[in-house]
Amino acid sequence: MTYCLGLALDEGLVMAADSRTNAGVDYVTTFSKLHVFQPAADRIFILMSAGNLATTQEVLNRIRRDLDQPRDTAAITDPHRERSRIDLLSARYLFEAADYVGRVSVGVQRDHAPTLHQSGVSAETTLILGGQIAGQPHGLYLIYPQGNYFAASPQTPYLQIGETKYGKPALDRIAEPDLSLENGARLCVVSLDATSRSNVTVGPPFEVAIYAKDSLTLTHRLKLTADSPALRSLSYSWNEGIRGVFDHLPRFDWEAMGEAPAQRIPT
Amino acid sequence: MTYCLGLALDEGLVMAADSRTNAGVDYVTTFSKLHVFQPAADRIFILMSAGNLATTQEVLNRIRRDLDQPRDTAAITDPHRERSRIDLLSARYLFEAADYVGRVSVGVQRDHAPTLHQSGVSAETTLILGGQIAGQPHGLYLIYPQGNYFAASPQTPYLQIGETKYGKPALDRIAEPDLSLENGARLCVVSLDATSRSNVTVGPPFEVAIYAKDSLTLTHRLKLTADSPALRSLSYSWNEGIRGVFDHLPRFDWEAMGEAPAQRIPT
Known part of the structure; x- marks a missing residue:
């Protein structure tokens, strides 16, 4: 399993991922799920993935190949270029980059679906793309396995993929x-930490990317291993803090402290 | 959806349930999911359910009918009675009561499965049974739709059914x-509260039953509506407390306060 989340904040983006992968419970490995692309000085993209690992790696490889091949430079300047000619370098809007990544993902899945389907294995991957193109606002997109996508908004500034439920209460608060x-970044870490406590298929190292808007370069990139002082102190402080809050919750009306009378109904 | 949870504590049992049911998102209603049976002075049972509402109600009705019909009094005293003659009144161990409830559940599902299967609807219900029979320890069982069951233990003193993930981190801590x-009881309420914040299909009133071991009667039974002072004050205190803990988490090494240096890797 996997848990990745991103925050679209006024000041920029925070994106974070665990790095545990498993094929069954007896093949658990560590892979990075957070990938940074800077194909030109005027743009930066951060991509996270949850789903089929082979699909994800091939999506990354095809994106890199598209950037590596002789570029369709005409597409960069052609205002009426076709959708199929847009890639991370020629995208002028972040949604175009999301659309491109979605098309690559659909293409990889389509190529492997027949054989995977025979084995009852899903080729699907769900992606989160964050980033900025100079002159456009920064943004954060969730890209479905079907290739369509939507953006985080001020009302719901977070996006999650993978094992999302355990870490959602902290985000909602x-x-x-x-x-x-x-x-x-701290919120992402406590959300990841809560998830890894409740589900062993999600675990450190946790990778965190922090992007300050309009900087067009990563501000901070952290890799928090299980024994790193930063993760240990955040995890410990969060856990002890929550236990302390619990110890001081209001009492029921039949308890000595008498706060917060509860409505009793006859048994 | 539904969220029910129970705690098997040294001092006794706490069992709690939300009361929201839904058939699709456009038919949301309120039903109690926490039911108490006291068929004799020497025994008490508390049953909670998550799953098909019709199945659950018929399970409860059949249990009541079995208690209402002329009793198989021989089964109460016969040490070698057959499994099929055991009900809530004749059970001598809590596991026998769990086994009986599981058999009733399987029977109801079997009776309705053919027509439900045609409509693609699941007849399944998952149950939590807590209680005590005089002379035996108190206990808490999760009963699967298949009729088998397992008990909470000191290592894992909680059991959950329904929408279990959002409320699990608080339990794990x-x-x-x-x-x-x-x-x-407070822990059950905060676990229910976290779940109802993150999933609209789980909601108050929250019912809470508290059973002090060896008392053979309910100690407290609460029904916490959304606007009850007890629920509002617990929910508010928990939320504000967690936000306060968050505000005082250790800083990253590049922040002014300089606590808890994070391991930085090159971007």
């Missing part, structure tokens, strides 16, 4: 667009 | 067998 980038 | 009954 705290995620707001006006969080600082550092608070956003 | 706090649930221990030595919690007081009141702390157990």
